[in-house]
Amino acid sequence: MAISLSWADGHNMPTAPAPSSRTTGAALRPIPLPHAVESAIWRGDALGTSVTTTVSTGFDALDAELPGNGWPCQSLTEVLQVQASVLEWRLLAPAMRTLVGQGKQIVIVGSPKPPHLPGLKHLGLDERHLVWIQADRPVERLWATEQLIKANAAGMLVSWLPQARQEQIRRLQVCAQRCDAPVILCRPAAAEHEASAAPLRLQVRLGIDWELHIHLLKRKGPPHAGGLTLPSVPGGLEAILTPRLRHPSRLIAARKRQGLAQDISPEFSHAVGSPSPRPPSGRSAAAH
Structure with missing residues (x-):
């Protein structure tokens, strides 16, 4: 049994005219977008182009695989490794050296070991531009990290948060969207299997020939197949290693x-x- 619909005044609802082939073609034609909108659209089959500023990592091979070609600002980056305070300095030192050369401060929170100043000098870092905040308890590290992100006063913020939960990482990511500096979270390798709101996640391991092996776990773009090998001789050994010892x-x-x-x-x-x-x-x- 068919029931006809009618307007409140009792008249039948008017039917829309069938679209002609000419109007159908016009409707399917893509509408040009303004350049600012078009540049902000990311398609999942392409490597994302960052709409914010980035800081070069100092490694050309790594820059080529990161959206925006560097460590992203206004965003979180997770660096996962088996043992803390071993590889993160060698990975982040080139970018830190660039920021220190610009007169900016490097702030670290909750480092498991005190920064080794002679080693930092070998890496080209001036200790006068380094601020170390000692925070032993997880709640202290989390609170200090959030306040520093909101203050937006550092050239780079590096924080060790091995016990951070998913909702805490999500909160930091929301805060980091207003921070003009790269925010690096150092976490254990076991966190690889945990969900995270950080747009960029990578795992770093040490190679036998003084190199760093990088595996991109998450980025704005297609999954990264394989890994990256970055040459990274410690600063104190750069001048004394013989050619044979550079390849153990x-x-x-x-x-x-x-x-x-x-x-x-x-x-x-x-x-x-x-x-x-x-x-x-x-x-x-x-x-x-």
């Missing part, structure tokens, strides 16, 4: 090959095509 993996591989050749027993010496130089056990060379 080659020395280790050579010693393993040498040890393997010495451990080959006489009964299997024919397998490599050369007899054993040692006489059989229990017999002297004169017996022959």
